[in-house]
Amino acid sequence: MTTLxxxxxxxxxxxxxxxxKNLEAAGYECHQAVxxxxxxxxxxxxxxxxxxxxxxxxxxxxxxxxxxxxKDSDVPILMVTARSSEGDKLLGxxxxxxxxxxxxxxxxxxxxxxxxxxxxxxxxxTDRVLELGALRIDPARRSLEREGEPVPxxxxxxDLLYFLASRPGRVFSREALMEQVWxxxxxxxxxxxxxxxxxxxxxxxxxxxxxxYLQTVWGAGYRFAEPSP
Ligand code: CA
Numbered sequence: 001m002t003t004l005x006x007x008x009x010x011x012x013x014x015x016x017x018x019x020x021k022n023l024e025a026a027g028y029e030c031h032q033a034v035x036x037x038x039x040x041x042x043x044x045x046x047x048x049x050x051x052x053x054x055x056x057x058x059x060x061x062x063x064x065x066x067x068x069x070x071k072d073s074d075v076p077i078l079m080v081t082a083r084s085s086e087g088d089k090l091l092g093x094x095x096x097x098x099x100x101x102x103x104x105x106x107x108x109x110x111x112x113x114x115x116x117x118x119x120x121x122x123x124x125x126t127d128r129v130l131e132l133g134a135l136r137i138d139p140a141r142r143s144l145e146r147e148g149e150p151v152p153x154x155x156x157x158x159d160l161l162y163f164l165a166s167r168p169g170r171v172f173s174r175e176a177l178m179e180q181v182w183x184x185x186x187x188x189x190x191x192x193x194x195x196x197x198x199x200x201x202x203x204x205x206x207x208x209x210x211x212x213y214l215q216t217v218w219g220a221g222y223r224f225a226e227p228s229p
Contacts, residue, residue, distance in 0.1 A: 003029045004027075004049040004118060006049065008033070009057065012054070015103075019107070020032060043075075050076045050118055052078050055082075066096060067096075070095060078110070080100070083102050090173060116226070117170075132168065133227060135165070153200070156181060159181050160180075160197070161200050169223060169225070171221050172222060178192070200214060
């Protein structure tokens with residue numbers, strides 16, 4: 001098994017060392033960069049499997065680094081944000097970061113998120129039948145079964161469900177979901193995605209007001225719950 005490379009971009013040496021030490025203990029090969037310019041150079045040189053990216057960098061900030069990496073790579077990006085920068089977190093997710101942790105974070109949490117992102121990015125998403133809890137989602141037949149019973153879904157409902165369920169745990173903003181489900185040429189507003197989510201919840205959830213699959217992440221968007229181990 002080859003060792004996966006992780007690039008840690010953080011201008012606070014103490015935090016960078018702590019992250020690197022823990023990821024190395026978890027079996028990853030860590031490289032560090034202290035600013036945006038060096039991060040992009042190291043990214044091009046190392047081609048890491050994942051980037052841990054502090055948003056609060058001097059000079060080129062983490063959002064700009066995300067934007068530039070996303071121009072030609074879909075590498076998983078885990079943002080590290082300060083609790084005070086809610087807006088940056090949303091923008092980061094919109095720019096294509098995959099997940100985030102908020103300072104102060106536990107190193108165990110950060111390592112778990114790195115692991116989850118790497119696991120997801122290695123799976124192929126095409127035509128994979130998903131079995132999640134009581135659900136069976138078959139993209140070839142575009143069918144959903146709940147506890148063995150077929151549940152009829154519209155095309156949009158199915159597309160939304162499959163998109164989220166094939167990326168469990170990952171948070172998507174309304175904008176990202178609109179783009180994925182409707183495509184960028186359609187003009188829809190936030191309420192369209194909210195009402196689509198409620199329709200899918202009514203068909204999916206035992207208790208739609210307290211969903212166990214399609215969860216709201218307050219201030220960020222929606223995610224499909226990660227199956228319990
Ligand atoms: Ca910083």
